[in-house]
């Protein structure tokens with residue numbers, strides 16, 4: 001891969017000792033890339049919500065969105081990379097100008113095209129739901145809780161009911177319905193500094209309660225710990241919880257989770273075309289393998305064995321059963 005100096009961006013955090021790397025070493029582990037099968041594309045930080053836990057500090061005031069030129073460079077990279085999965089995320093990708101055409105161009109380039117939906121932003125884009133159906137896009141939607149109070153506290157008043165309404169629209173289009181082949185997955189994260197409960201038990205509870213109370217069905221549920229980055233890290237620091245939360249995550253380190261970490265199989269492209277090992281490193285400003293590279297200057301995915309940049313936020317991925 002060719003290296004290139006990209007546009008300069010402020011590093012949002014002071015450099016701190018990477019205790020995650022030390023923990024790996026003490027456990028006789030090394031975090032290296034396996035085959036890169038997923039291309040994740042963060043199309044920007046613009047969002048209609050300003051969630052307290054957001055690791056990229058997305059919000060209505062953010063102006064960083066992917067340009068048509070960068071979309072073209074990503075498309076060219078995807079064409080050469082032969083990825084099994086392309087994963088489009090944000091911010092709220094629904095709000096990015098030209099997102100429809102971008103999805104149309106990406107869909108033929110990988111067997112699975114994922115779209116990280118913001119259910120309130122998607123409510124205003126029924127045309128996108130039609131496009132998802134036509135392109136067989138896998139929709140992955142944040143849905144933090146089964147009750148309005150915790151969900152609205154994380155996001156904004158009214159978000160819970162608005163999200164339910166959009167899930168009903170997706171169900172009506174066939175998403176999450178048995179036999180439709182249209183996959184609808186949900187992502188739940190706990191409030192504040194709590195760690196997520198067991199994923200399979202939580203998935204059963206969400207299936208049961210969403211069907212019984214709201215008549216809503218979906219395919220899979222992912223439970224994620226809040227990653228100490230962005231707006232969530234700022235809140236942790238200002239409320240005096242940062243050190244305790246980092247220690248809690250580090251104390252829950254599960255060496256068995258390392259092998260399945262998503263950064264081993266994923267390369268992430270930011271809105272400006274810069275490459276990262278994952279969306280969390282993007283938020284942290286840690287470039288791919290520690291070296292700044294732009295998507296327009298590379299012709300292949302990072303190879304197996306290549307290094308992965310890490311920081312203390314990585315403990316969120318290895319806490320308990322971890323997430324991939």
Ligand code: SF4
Pocket residue numbers: 261262263264277278279280281308309310311313314315317
């Ligand atoms: S934050 Fe990224 S680099 Fe760190 S362990 Fe998680 S996926 Fe890997």
